[in-house]
Amino acid sequence: MSHMIEVTNLRKAFGALQAVKQIDFYVEEGSLFAFLGPNGAGKSTTIDMISTQLKQDEGEVMINGFRLGQEDEQIRSSIGIVFQDSLLDPLLTVEENLYVRGSFYKLGRQELKAAIKVAAETANVTEFLNRPYGKLSGGQRRRADIARALINTPKVLFLDEPTTGLDPQTRKSVWEMILKLKREQGMTVFLTTHYMEEAVQADYVTIIDHGQVLAKGTPLELKKRYALDYLKITPARADELTELLQNEGIPFDKIDDMFRIKLDSTVDAIPIIDKCKGNITNIEVVNGTMDDVFINLTGAEVRS
Incomplete structure (x- = not known):
């Protein structure tokens, strides 16, 4: 299995604070990868760097064969990101939000319409496409957020604590959709979560703290070693x-x-x-x- 993401000697400092200290890891294509750590561990800084939102101080990152810092447009075309805090407008309908966000990808009108249709069906939001985003339940909003991230048919889907604040039944529904994306589309899923029962479903886990990688392995390997x-x-x-x-x-x-x-x-x-x-x-x-x-x-x- 090839590596969809490769991170080598990645480092980022903010003044005297070493937020990320030369970390290394890789993510296999088509896998569900869990990136874990307590608050302040360096998770968000790492994700911001590898998703082209923040420039690294040192290190190399390859995503889908493209090199960070040299081929950032190609990287951005290869990824979708679901942030913990939504980017969608609460006053617009789900469909209007998808058209606004989809326009950033410079697709033709018919191409954009087709992409939104596929994203909406994949994320199971068609039944409330014409409802204002701000009127949706927490689970519906999360599915709309995922639909927004799927418009460009990403190779890698970044999910930043996608089920935080959701009730158990809604969390289960969101997870069924995530696993379906991985299973049916072969999508690589990069997940952060503070629900350890979700991390157990990952193919591979990397745990960081204080900007350093503490452990890597499958959930079973980690439990054998550290529990x-x-x-x-x-x-x-x-x-x-x-x-x-x-x-x-x-x-x-x-x-x-x-x-x-x-x-x-x-x-x-x-x-x-x-x-x-x-x-x-x-x-x-x-x-x-x-x-x-x-x-x-x-x-x-x-x-x-």
Whole structure:
């Protein structure tokens, strides 16, 4: 699989503040890539640079085969961006907004009309095309924002926390559309999110903090490296379980009546459970999560 985005030694400073410190990563064509980090980590600065909105101090960026700083018009033609704060006019209808934004691409009248039709159908906004953007629900506005970003049929779609503030059902609907774009159009999706359950759906994840890359990998690889599984046991006889675990040299934490045992992998729970059978009233094996990965790497909970 070829690289749609390649970032090498990218750096940006604002006076004495080193916002981005020579980071490297790549995004494979047709993949869903999650770019994670707490507030102030350098995510927005990085995205602003690779999307041609901000000039880098050092480093090279290639998008769709075009070099940042030399072929910026071609890069802009290759990407679509959905910002966390919408760019659309609340007084105009969705269709009017799409025509206004689409006019920036210098398409012919019929070509623009066809592009808007495809974008509207793809983002599932046709049913409210003639409604003012400001009168739409949060989920409808987000779909309209995505339609706006699809007018130029981008190779790469940047999504900056696209489901922030949406209710769970609407978030699910937006995500179904995002995954459909990736699956049916082979679109490369570059995502930032503070919902770790969304990051789990990514093909590849890069986590940054203080302007530096902390970790890269698939969600499964990152959970194996930076999160732990746990076995939780509530025994019938706590003293008996305490003695057994101590005799076996198995470390544990005790929270009220529940014993928590760290596992290198979930299968390690099997022999422990076997030793404890007959003294168990409740049992649970808990897998490490992307939240655990994030906290273990950055020392902070993910913040909206």
